[in-house]
Amino acid sequence: MIKRDITDIARKYSKYFSVLAIVGPRQSGKTTFVKNTFDKFDYRNLEEPDVLQFAENDARSFLEYRGKGLIVDEAQRVPQLFSYIQSIVDKNPKAKFILTGSQNFMLYEKITQSLAGRIGILKLLPFSQSELKVNSKTDIYELIFKGFYPPIHDKNIPPEVWLPNYIQTYIDRDVRQIKNITDYSLFSKFIRICAGRTGQIVNLSSISDDVGISVNTVKAWLSILETSFIITLLRPYHTNYNKRIIKAPKLYFFDTGLVASLLGIKNSQQLNEHYMKGALFENLLISELIKFYYNKAIEPPIYFWRDKLGREIDILVDTDNGILALEFKSASTANVSFSKNLEYWNNLSGNSPNNSYVFYGGEKSFSTKAAQFLPWFKLNGILNESW
Numbered sequence: 001m002i003k004r005d006i007t008d009i010a011r012k013y014s015k016y017f018s019v020l021a022i023v024g025p026r027q028s029g030k031t032t033f034v035k036n037t038f039d040k041f042d043y044r045n046l047e048e049p050d051v052l053q054f055a056e057n058d059a060r061s062f063l064e065y066r067g068k069g070l071i072v073d074e075a076q077r078v079p080q081l082f083s084y085i086q087s088i089v090d091k092n093p094k095a096k097f098i099l100t101g102s103q104n105f106m107l108y109e110k111i112t113q114s115l116a117g118r119i120g121i122l123k124l125l126p127f128s129q130s131e132l133k134v135n136s137k138t139d140i141y142e143l144i145f146k147g148f149y150p151p152i153h154d155k156n157i158p159p160e161v162w163l164p165n166y167i168q169t170y171i172d173r174d175v176r177q178i179k180n181i182t183d184y185s186l187f188s189k190f191i192r193i194c195a196g197r198t199g200q201i202v203n204l205s206s207i208s209d210d211v212g213i214s215v216n217t218v219k220a221w222l223s224i225l226e227t228s229f230i231i232t233l234l235r236p237y238h239t240n241y242n243k244r245i246i247k248a249p250k251l252y253f254f255d256t257g258l259v260a261s262l263l264g265i266k267n268s269q270q271l272n273e274h275y276m277k278g279a280l281f282e283n284l285l286i287s288e289l290i291k292f293y294y295n296k297a298i299e300p301p302i303y304f305w306r307d308k309l310g311r312e313i314d315i316l317v318d319t320d321n322g323i324l325a326l327e328f329k330s331a332s333t334a335n336v337s338f339s340k341n342l343e344y345w346n347n348l349s350g351n352s353p354n355n356s357y358v359f360y361g362g363e364k365s366f367s368t369k370a371a372q373f374l375p376w377f378k379l380n381g382i383l384n385e386s387w
Contacts, residue, residue, distance in 0.1 A: 002131055002154070004033055005295040010122055011037065013297070014069075017120035018089035019097045021075070024124040025229035025254060026102040026174060027166060029150040031073055033124060034098050040068040041098060046077040059084045069096030076101040077177075082114040089118050102174060104227050120297075125229065126255055127153060128291040130380050136363055140376060144280050145268040147257015148287075163261035167191070174228050179220065186211065190221055194231065194251060195262035199279035201248050201306075202233065229254055232290065237303040237316050250304055256284050281330035282314060285359060285379055289315065292383050305345065313345050319386045322355055327371070329360040334373050343370035357382060 010033075014020045022030050035043060042065040046052050055062045055078045063070060063084055075081060089095045099119075126148035134143065146152050146159045149166070171184055171191075181187050190211045197207070202222070208215045225231040233249035253259045259280060265271045271280065286302070293300040301319070306312035317324040325345055329338045342356045356371035363375050374382070 001032070001036065002127065002150075004029065004124065005128060005131055005291075006122055006124055006297075007033075007037055009295070009297050013120040013122060014038065014096065014098070017118060018093060018095055019085060019099065019115055019119040021099045021101065021119055021121045022124050023101045023104055023121060023229075025126070026170065027149055027151060028124050028126045028229070030100040030102075030124050032150070034071050034073075034100055038069065038071060038098055041065070041071045041096070042067045042069070043071045043073070045073040047074050052077060055081060063088060063097075069098060071098040071100070073100050074102065075099040076103050086114045086118065102228060103178065104229065122297055123229075123294040125287070125291050125294060126150060128295065128380075129288050129377070130292075134377050136375065136377060138377060139268065140281070140284075140361060141268040141272045141277075144256045144284050145260050145265065145271050147255040147260070149255060149257065152257065159257050159261065160266060163257055167258070167261060170228070170230070175224060178224050178227055181221075186213065187221065190218075191225065191230070192262045194222075194225065195253065195259045196276070197251055198253060198259050198276065199282050200251060202251050203248070230258070234286065234302065234304055237305040237313075252283050252286050254287055254290070256280050256287065259283060278330045281361065281376070282328045285326075285328050285376060286315065288379055289317070289383070292380065296387075311341055311344055313341055317383075317386070321386055323349070323351055324382070324386055325351055325356045325371075327358045328376075329358060332361040334358070334360050334362055334364065334366070336368055336370075338373070339368055339370040346370065 010020065010022070022034055024030055044051055044062070046055060059081055063081065072081065085097055127150060128148070132153065147163065151157050152159050152162055171188055175181055175187060190213070193207060193210050204215045204218050207218045222231070226233065230253065232252050232254060234252055235249050236247055260271055263276060265274055271277060289302050290300045301317060303316045304312065304314060305316055313325050314328050315326040317326065325342055327338060327342055338358045338360065339356070342358070345351060346353060346356060353370055358371050358373045359376045359379055360373060361376060365374050367373070
């Protein structure tokens with residue numbers, strides 16, 4: 001079994017808090033993780049109909065346990081449990097609960113009100129590059145095509161078989177739980193159109209026109225994808241060096257394999273020749289950045305910067321040691337022109353070239369006056385150095 005990077009901090013959190021929530025997309029490995037990490041805890045899964053009925057009909061009895069604590073899988077299925085858990089941990093501070101969910105608990109007002117100060121929340125995404133031991137021998141386009149969902153790697157299920165079924169299950173089950181959508185074929189069209197806009201500035205009106213839904217519906221459906229950890233909206237950098245900056249977010253998916261499947265890409269060779277190749281390469285590294293911080297229980301301090309003249313920095317990382325400026329280029333051969341926007345940014349912001357990086361699809365490392373050029377698989381090393 002692949003050890004998850006979040007293991008140590010999850011154990012610490014379980015000591016600090018009476019309630020620990022592990023949230024993340026369906027099939028990201030949450031159940032396997034909690035059952036192995038907290039193997040002395042009792043376990044109950046609300047996906048099972050009889051267990052769900054038990055929880056709904058007799059919450060107090062449901063929450064009783066004999067082990068060191070109780071794991072409740074897919075806890076968002078019975079929101080009223082949270083008030084009962086609050087009462088239990090207030091009366092007995094030594095009580096321990098581990099909750100998992102494929103939706104973001106923080107978006108549930110009743111939950112955050114009930115368990116404020118009592119709950120620690122960690123986000124577990126599919127495998128990271130560090131967990132899969134990615135290195136110079138890794139085929140990057142095979143990695144992008146496969147994505148990082150555990151069943152593809154643990155069970156060697158072909159991504160072209162597993163991912164379309166995952167997408168259908170997500171629409172049929174998870175979307176139905178979050179919001180009562182009547183036209184699921186239209187939602188399917190929506191998510192595929194979002195995949196085609198990976199790495200782009202979100203244009204609500206354009207998506208509205210392409211799907212044939214209102215702008216307010218686009219907003220609501222984007223929120224569904226965010227809530228269930230399918231997409232993330234990357235915000236622009238907040239410091240206003242220049243009034244002519246873009247303020248709308250950019251859209252990325254948490255998993256590149258999911259994007260490839262939604263785009264109808266059949267294999268890694270087709271991906272290597274696809275017009276979305278650069279966007280998927282960029283998405284791969286941005287999702288890795290997010291996982292790096294989530295696995296340390298930190299909201300990722302990452303942004304993009306772009307002005308209205310089109311000058312752009314793919315990622316700015318706001319660290320304790322200053323801003324890291326990162327550019328991502330899928331080309332296997334480096335070109336010094338890749339760092340032209342970094343040079344502009346450094347002059348504008350006073351940022352040091354020592355904190356500026358171009359991660360590209362090749363294997364050589366070198367420096368220019370504007371930035372350091374590094375292979376894509378060295379991103380984690382730089383993040384760890386800046387930590």
